[in-house]
Amino acid sequence: MSTATPDPCSILIVDDMEENLVALEAVLGPLHQHLVRARSGEQALKALLRQDFAVVLLDVLMPGMDGFETAANIKRLDQTKDVPIILVTGAEVGADYAYRGYALGAADFLTKPIDPWVLRTKVNVFLDLHRKNRQLTARRTAGNGARLAEISERLADVELLLRNRPDGDTSGLVDRIADLERAVRHLQAGPDAE
Incomplete structure (x- = not known):
């Protein structure tokens, strides 16, 4: 026992x-x-x-x-x-x-x-x-926290790109926004979507 x-x-x-x-x-x-x-x-x-x-x-x-x-x-x-x-x-x-x-x-x-x-x-x-x-619940919560931190970093990168870009230059921005959208969808889908 x-x-x-x-x-x-x-x-x-x-x-x-x-x-x-x-x-x-x-x-x-x-x-x-x-x-x-x-x-x-x-x-x-x-x-x-x-x-x-x-x-x-x-x-x-x-x-x-x-x-x-x-x-x-x-x-x-x-x-x-x-x-x-x-x-x-x-x-x-x-x-x-x-x-x-x-x-x-x-x-x-x-x-x-x-x-x-x-x-x-x-x-x-x-x-x-x-x-x-x-x-399992603790792991999911920890995994979601790590994903949120990653998304926050990406958002900060996009914000820097927006602030520092020359007028009309959107190179790299579209790809980063698409990456962010995928990360958010993955987070919303939960851990079973992996």
């Missing part, structure tokens, strides 16, 4: 029963991540809007807004739609529960009692994906 990482992620655990929250915290503790509790679907949605989570462990059977309704609301919001959800429920539920959960966009479905090793393994997969997504 993973040990303490320099880049801990947040995991949201949602259950209306204190003993289930304590059990989940005990199982997930060895992952050394930031665990955030919610006792209802409403609290879970508020937490998701306040901070970024790598994964949500969501109890299905809760009073008020149950896990299915909470999952549907999570997947409806642009800010939270990509957060993976692992639905958790008791063993005495029907087989249609899993189907319903997957249809709502849940990434996985576990029944209680939960095997601690299986839960940590599944959560670790989502933690790794979350970290990789953050790394």
